[in-house]
Amino acid sequence: MGKVKIGIIGTGSISNMHMAGYTRLENVEVVAACDIKEERVKEFAKRYHIPNVFTDYNEMLKMKDLDAVSVTTWNNIHAPASIAALNAGKHVLCEKPLALNAKQAQEMVEASKKSGKLLMVGFCRRFGENAIALKEMIDNGDLGNLYYAKTGCLRRWGNPGGWFSDKKRSGGGPVIDLGVHMIDLIRYLSGKPKAVSVTASTFNSMGMRPEVKGIQKYNSADYSEFNDVEDCATSIIKFDNGMTLFFETSWVQNIKEDSLYLELFGDKAGAKMEPEFELYESRYNYLRNTKPILDPNGSGFEHNFIEETKHFISCITDGTKCINPAEDGLELMKIIDAIYQSAETGHEVIL
Ligand SMILES: NC(=O)c1ccc[n+]([C@@H]2O[C@H](COP(=O)([O-])OP(=O)(O)OC[C@H]3O[C@@H](n4cnc5c(N)ncnc54)[C@H](O)[C@@H]3O)[C@@H](O)[C@H]2O)c1
CATH class of the missing domain: 3.30.360.10 (Dihydrodipicolinate Reductase; domain 2)
Known part of the structure; x- marks a missing residue:
């Protein structure tokens, strides 16, 4: 496959650590960024030269040329954003905790199984x-x-x-x-x-x-x-x-x-x-x-973030077995x- 096209959902503090990983990988291009705070996402996109900016992740997920997303939002958005991304056929690296509770986490695991796309939980340690x-x-x-x-x-x-x-x-x-x-x-x-x-x-x-x-x-x-x-x-x-x-x-x-x-x-x-x-x-x-x-x-x-994002991409491109499957986030x-x-x-x- 060509370059893996990534979108970032939530451009606050920790998204910068995901970028520290993605920007080191030659086979990755971060093509989109989304945050409900327009000024913040614009500034983030400018800093990392990201061409597409959104304030609604559902709009971002309509992009055909997008393979995977990092979900780096507040915890209550992890489940809805990850499920929407999986349903749109994107792989997901979701920050810890996987969700607000086990019920939401179970729904995320099911969405991953149904879509056949990877849902990896960000246990970076x-x-x-x-x-x-x-x-x-x-x-x-x-x-x-x-x-x-x-x-x-x-x-x-x-x-x-x-x-x-x-x-x-x-x-x-x-x-x-x-x-x-x-x-x-x-x-x-x-x-x-x-x-x-x-x-x-x-x-x-x-x-x-x-x-x-x-x-x-x-x-x-x-x-x-x-x-x-x-x-x-x-x-x-x-x-x-x-x-x-x-x-x-x-x-x-x-x-x-x-x-x-x-x-x-x-x-x-x-x-x-x-x-x-x-x-x-x-x-x-x-x-x-x-x-x-x-x-x-x-x-x-x-x-740890550099290695985590490298592993996520290798799971997508080489079929490497994910060491941080969503099931661990659910447990x-x-x-x-x-x-x-x-x-x-x-x-x-x-x-
Ligand atoms: N792995 C780690 O060690 C580690 C460390 C810090 C934070 N985290 C996790 O990362 C996540 C983010 O933490 P943070 O410190 O970056 O918080 P933050 O507040 O700095 O950033 C979160 C961003 O999400 C945005 N956001 C909220 N709702 C959104 C939505 N619907 N769509 C798009 N963007 C939305 C906010 O506007 C904000 O910019 C949390 O889940 C946190 O637990 C993990």
């Missing part, structure tokens, strides 16, 4: 070299049987506001924004077990704290202080491979500093992937810690629905 290395070790049995994992992504003061903190448009707070990556990584690394039960608490104790002075935080492009999502959450998730995951996340919490951690424990060894890669094992009955040497840039934000939405349901009812949710 799977493309980090740290994740690739750890997956290879786990797949080769270096950790033995995995029975426990823990992961967290905690911010002391980091609610981005705007659509992120408006539940109608986001589906929730740090659980659906940050947690989706961390829980996905645990599932992916441990061989994609299915969750069988979820117990969770979410807290709306701190709010957004816009009054905080002295430091800067990342604010959404269309910043507002409306906030009806959780500011913190904790959960125990049990999987059908016998593994239990402890998970916690926050946007606002009285902690010393922000932190990110991910650890998996097997009966042969333990591994920490974040904040730094370490293995805890034993040889000749001596306990020892080892530290694989990895390229420090190989797991960076932009690197995550089931877990996230269960976290919110358990928090609301105060009971364990059996999946």
Whole structure:
């Protein structure tokens, strides 16, 4: 096939990371961009020399010379835009979370099957070299049987506001924004077990704290202080491979500093992937810690997007098996629905 013709739906912050990938690929041409904000999409198209500009994705999807789209909108537009694109015969790379909930995600998976077009979910962290290395070790049995994992992504003061903190448009707070990556990584690394039960608490104790002075935080492009999502959450998730995951996340919490951690424990060894890669094992009955040497840039934000878009295009052009199929996005939405349901009812949710 000739060049793969791409359209971008949603030209806010993260679309620039998709462009960082697409613009590096010789067999790709980004031919269209769409955003409901006319000024923003015009400026984006000018920056990247994109010839066709739209404010309605349904108009963009009428383009015959368009093979695939990136959906990089607010979360509530992921399902309608992806389904419209699939129905119009386009392949879709949709940002995480796949949808607002599992019901929408299921409809997306069905639209992909019906159209025969690829729906890939943007779990970009799977493309980090740290994740690739750890997956290879786990797949080769270096950790033995995995029975426990823990992961967290905690911010002391980091609610981005705007659509992120408006539940109608986001589906929730740090659980659906940050947690989706961390829980996905645990599932992916441990061989994609299915969750069988979820117990969770979410807290709306701190709010957004816009009054905080002295430091800067990342604010959404269309910043507002409306906030009806959780500011913190904790959960125990049990999987059908016998593994239990402890998970916690926050946007606002009285902690010393922000932190990110991910650890998996097997009966042969333990591994920490974040904040730094370490293995805890034993040889000749001596306990020892080892530290694989990895390229420090190989797991960076932009690197992961470059690899993710490269993989998406290779799935389209070479029939490469997609490592981020929409079904994985759906499994995550089931877990996230269960976290919110358990928090609301105060009971364990059996999946
Ligand atoms: N993979 C990652 O690590 C990562 C990081 C950041 C954001 N994201 C995801 O990317 C998505 C976008 O996040 P962002 O930070 O770029 O937000 P953003 O607010 O900067 O950009 C979203 C854009 O979507 C546009 N939009 C809204 N409705 C639209 C519609 N109907 N048609 C066309 N455009 C529409 C908005 O006007 C805005 O310009 C979210 O789903 C977010 O979860 C993923």
